Amino acid sequence: MVLVSYPIALVILAGLAVIVGGQVDQAAVFWGALCGVSQAFGIWWFYAALVSGPISVVSPLTAILVAGIPVGVGLALGERPGAIAGVGVVVALIAVVLVSREATDKDVTPHKFTANVAWLTVGSGVAFGLNFVLIDQAPVESKLWPLVFARLSASVLMLVIAAASANLRAPTGTPLKLAVLAAVLDAGANVAMLLALQASLLSLAGVLMSLYPAATVLLAIVVLRERVTGWQTVGMMLALTAVAMIAAG
Numbered sequence: 001m002v003l004v005s006y007p008i009a010l011v012i013l014a015g016l017a018v019i020v021g022g023q024v025d026q027a028a029v030f031w032g033a034l035c036g037v038s039q040a041f042g043i044w045w046f047y048a049a050l051v052s053g054p055i056s057v058v059s060p061l062t063a064i065l066v067a068g069i070p071v072g073v074g075l076a077l078g079e080r081p082g083a084i085a086g087v088g089v090v091v092a093l094i095a096v097v098l099v100s101r102e103a104t105d106k107d108v109t110p111h112k113f114t115a116n117v118a119w120l121t122v123g124s125g126v127a128f129g130l131n132f133v134l135i136d137q138a139p140v141e142s143k144l145w146p147l148v149f150a151r152l153s154a155s156v157l158m159l160v161i162a163a164a165s166a167n168l169r170a171p172t173g174t175p176l177k178l179a180v181l182a183a184v185l186d187a188g189a190n191v192a193m194l195l196a197l198q199a200s201l202l203s204l205a206g207v208l209m210s211l212y213p214a215a216t217v218l219l220a221i222v223v224l225r226e227r228v229t230g231w232q233t234v235g236m237m238l239a240l241t242a243v244a245m246i247a248a249g
Helices: 002-020 026-052 055-076 083-099 115-136 145-164 174-199 202-209 212-222 230-248
Strands: none
Touching (some): 026 115, 055 202, 083 202, 083 212, 115 174, 115 202, 202 230, 212 230
16 A cells, blocks of 8 residues: 555645745755655564464564664754653553553464564564654754655665565555545655654654554544454553643643
C-alpha cells in the first residue's frame, strides 16, 4: 500500500509547500531526506518483525522506543519540561506500552521472539523514534519543504526495497482506494507533526505523538466493533491523563 500512498502524499505535500512557501536550503534537504530514510526503514523492519515474531512483544517494545527516543534526545539537548509535564511523560510512556499490547489468540501458535526478531523490533523502534528527532532539526524557515524531501527519499527507498524483495506490485480495487485515502491522511498527519514539533519541546511533542496507538484502538472499537483488552483500556485512560498533564505543565 505504501508504494501508492507515499508517492501520492509526496505530490500533496509538494503542492502545499509551494503554496505556503519557505526557504529551500541544504539543511532542509539534508534533515528531510534523513527523516524519510528513517521512516522507510522503520516501516520495513516493523512489518518484518510482526511477520516473524509475537505481536504481543513486538508492538509494545517498538512503541516504547518510539516514545522514549525523542524524550531522551530532547533531555540530552537541554530540554527541561515542567514537573507536571515530566510526570505526564512517564505516564504517557506507560500508556503507550499498554495500548500497544495485543491479545494472543489461543488457537494460534505464537511466533518466537528470536534474536533476529529482536534486532528488527529494536531497529524499527529506533528508526521511528529518530523520525521525530531528525525532522525537528530542520530549519523553521523551510516550513513544509523538509516534509517533501522526507517523503521523496522514503518513496524512493520503499520502491527499491519492494523491487529487491520481489514485492513491486501496486494494489487494485478497494486496497487502491484505501491507499489514496491513506496518502491524504498521511500528508495531513505529517504537517501536523511538523507544526507540533515547531511549537513545543521535542521531548513533549514526541511522546504525545507516540500515543497514536490509542487512536488506532479507539477507531477499531468504533468502526470495526473490536473488543479491547483490559490492559488496553487502562492504557487509553492513562493516555488521556498524560495528555492533560503535559498540556497543563
